[in-house]
Amino acid sequence: MEVHVVSYPLESDAKEKCALAIGHFDGVHLGHRSVIERAVAKASASGMRAAVMTFDPHPREVLGRGSGYAASLTPLDDKLELFRQAGADAVYVMRFEPAFAEISPRAFVEEVLLRLGVCHAVVGFDFRFGHFGEGSAQSLSELGEGRFGVEIVPAYSREGLKVSSTYVREALENGQVELAAELLGRPYAVSGVVVHGDARGRTIGFPTANVLQDSAYVVPRLGVYAVRVHLPERNGFPAQTLPAVLNHGMKPTFNKESIVPVLEAHLLDFEGDLYGLRVRIEFLHFLRPERKFSGVAELVEQLGKDRDRSAELLRS
Template sequence: MEIITIKYPLQGQDSNGSIRPKTLAIGHFDGVHRGHQSVIKQAVESARAEGLDAAVMTFHPHPKEVLGRGSQYVTCLTPLEDKIERFRRLGVDVVYVVTFDLTFASVSPAAFVDEMLRPLHVKRAVVGFDFSFGAKGAGRAETLRELGHPDMLVDIIEPLMMNGDKVSSTLVREALAEGRPEAAEVLLGAPFSLRGKVVPGEGRGRKIGFPTANIQLAGAYVTPKLGVYAVMVELSSGERYSGVLNVGVKPTFHDSLPMPVMEVHLFDYEGDLYGAMIRISFITFLRSEKKFASVQELIEQIGADAARARSVLSAFK
């Protein structure tokens, strides 16, 4: 899969991948949830049927972050590297990462089509029903269809509904904020996961019999509800371990921390993980974080958490 970073105006930035005719799915696609997947899969299927490249155009950073319309978009369900990996798994041939800045934000819908899409040889564009583009979101999906005529076809994908709700990144974020990773998994089509590097922590877990890996996140991920989770952990070697994770401010030991930390205890693992990159998948929320009256009370609760997590995760072995 080819990854091409472009910026408006193009000015010859396109590389080899751009000169081939293609079908292009367009969107930010944070989370690459099932609704996003329906758009991308349509682009891939059309490309295969028509003998074209299957491409995706996404934007970085999030438009709402650049335009100051939502502080929640400082964090992502899928930082760019994770998003690109999900595109790869969906069979995409080329990914265009468009630098979203104030210059690009001021581009008219017509200029976007004539100065971005046509030079990239887009023969068919695929977008969601609520797609908007151009300065102040003036362009809609139907606008794209009109501007693309007659040489660029446009497929508009209807919303994917689940339990009466439209599948959306907002719905995934809400599920995670409420401690419902199972609901997020249904929307995403896979467990919510994040990547991080194991770094030295306070060393307290080993002293109380539950050694933990302290995680330095590899991107600006959405933080799930603070508390304890049953998780699956994948090492760079591909080995998978079940475990129990705490995300929080450790109130038993600290009056306050500037931001939550993540620590994970892997079951039946022996070795040194310092410096390793791991992927953590959130399976079940076990309990909220709380301050314990004593370290012994905390140890007993961690033991109970671990036993429950082992039971929950037994099916993942």
């Protein structure tokens, strides 16, 4: 899959025609997938490239309309991998810069889409583009008439509710990781590097991998989760996927003052050194909120229960 990072105004024209899915696609949830899959199907039927256009950073972040959008459900690298899995041949990462934010809907069509060789565009029903979002899915169809086809994909609903990035974010904020997985079509995941912690878990019989996120992810609510941890190849060992119990929190039993939340994963039936490895964590089940214990003995007893419950859930 080719990845092209482009800015407005474009420096050159594309050499091949394409069917293009357009959107920010944060999360690449089932609604987003329905848009991308239509572009892939059209490209396959017409002998064109299947392409996706996304915007980076999030338009709301640049325009100051959503402070929470500095964190992503799918940072760019994750998003690109999901586009590849969906069948994209090429991705255009449009830098959302001030000049592009002020572009008119007509200029977006004539100075961006046509120069990228778009023969067919696919957008969601609520797609907006151009200065202050004055362009709509319907106006894109009108502007493209006679020059390229436009397919408008209706809302993707679950039990009467529109699947959206906001809906996924709200599910994660409430610890509803099972609901988030239903909306995404896969478990919600974050990636990061295993770093040295305070080694307290090892002293009480529950060694943990302390994971420092390597991108600004939306992270589920504080609490304890049953997760899967994907390990890369290392020192002659093949890549592995292992069950684990994870605490996302402040460690209130030991910490006397507020600190940054941490991700600590206790891998079940595993021994080894993971420091410096980049791992991926899939959130599967919420077990309980984080809480402060009266002492180490009570904490260890609860950790044993969490470990057993995680093993039971992950087996099933």
